[in-house]
């Protein structure tokens with residue numbers, strides 16, 4: 026069986042719409058483009074939409090409108106398609122890349138660290154169709170030092186949130202539809218996207234008061250057509266020949282004949298095409314959740330709805346080389362798969378500009394284990410099953426893991442209950458030791474049982490326990506409202522306050538023996554970020570990864 030990666034969806038209704046455009050006597054920007062824009066505005070509650078000839082053009086238009094230029098910085102994810110960064114370079118600004126989270130999207134916590142007085146915009150990208158945490162991102166922009174360099178920037182008073190929604194049409198976040206989640210959102214209608222016009226894109230305006238979105242849409246429309254006061258369609262009417270050029274615009278307009286494809290697709294997108302994608306996504310999820318090696322991509326929760334643009338499977342605990350071998354095996358079975366994305370710092374033009382993949386470990390980890398599987402409405406049930414079977418067999422062929430539902434827990438590691446560091450003997454260690462072992466063990470055991478079936482569920486359980494403070498001896502303090510948001514979403518930078526033992530003068534003194542200063546407390550899997558004289562600040566993201574390892578070990582002895 027041969028299964029292509031992402032052929033365009035073309036049915037009779039699409040052919041007819043295109044034919045009707047071809048026969049109408051007008052094939053470049055005109056009534057079809059207008060209908061496409063109106064359709065998007067109405068379906069996705071977007072105040073104003075301007076179609077253009079690509080997603081890249083849409084990004085460039087938006088940055089140009091905001092006056093982003095030389096000396097400015099724009100925060101973007103390291104893990105995206107190059108167009109996100111190229112648009113910034115074309116504007117004359119510098120892309121400031123930040124690392125990803127576990128969900129492939131840029132990590133909001135890293136955005137906070139990246140903001141400087143030169144930051145003029147942030148481009149969150151809804152990778153694979155999974156919306157970013159827009160509320161969290163806009164929260165980060167309050168009370169920052171912003172240096173406006175024109176009237177528009179002064180009016181907004183903060184960096185522009187330019188959502189790159191190239192993948193996420195039809196997705197949603199906190200009851201807001203994709204297209205309305207940033208100040209400006211950009212869509213791509215490239216050939217492989219959920220909605221295509223072969224090549225095309227749109228700028229969706231949702232700027233806050235006092236901006237006049239409808240006026241801005243008119244301006245951007247003018248800029249897509251050389252800054253000409255009349256579009257060619259109007260000019261072609263009898264007596265309509267006079268025009269002026271009032272701005273050094275671009276040639277970024279979308280032709281009618283292409284808009285016709287997208288328009289016909291949009292008419293059946295919410296009722297047929299998107300539900301079909303969702304069905305396939307769920308089918309993959311159900312099948313792969315039986316395998317310990319499979320890390321499933323993020324899917325709908327109470328906050329977010331995915332557009333299911335990509336199915337980004339990750340294989341646990343493999344190298345990039347093993348991933349490549351698995352892809353070769355899958356391809357050998359006739360299934361075309363892909364990798365989304367090669368992180369930008371691994372591409373020549375960005376390497377030459379000094380970006381280094383070592384600074385983006387999560388992006389690299391996601392990339393090195395990722396395989397995008399075919400997902401599109403035309404896939405039959407039989408084809409989906411064949412894809413699943415091919416992936417499972419290929420993983421087995423490369424990794425030699427048992428193709429069954431039960432995890433193997435290969436990575437066993439010794440977990441000492443004491444260390445020799447304490448000068449005061451074991452008694453002083455016991456409390457801390459107990460904290461981890463007696464507090465955490467029952468959870469880990471329960472967790473381990475769950476782990477046999479489903480890793481994601483197990484992760485949820487342990488994090489719930491940590492967040493609900495059910496790990497005895499741990500206290501969490503949140504210093505800042507933003508930390509609270511972050512803690513709620515990611516639990517990244519919580520603090521563990523040490524109860525000071527009588528024999529130690531302060532936490533620093535005690536923790537010198539209880540924790541390696543800057544390093545990892547291997548035996549407990551605790552990774553310490555910083556120690557002050559009152560508290561130990563823990564890197565919970567990495568600590569969690571380590572906790573998972575301990576859980577695997579425990580699971581092995583438990584089962």
Ligand SMILES: Cc1ncc(COP(=O)(O)O)c(C=O)c1O
Nearest residue numbers: 079080081106108191213214215
């Ligand atoms: C995340 C992302 N941003 C922007 C673009 C650019 O879109 P286009 O190809 O329509 O210019 C793409 C296209 O693949 C993309 O994947």
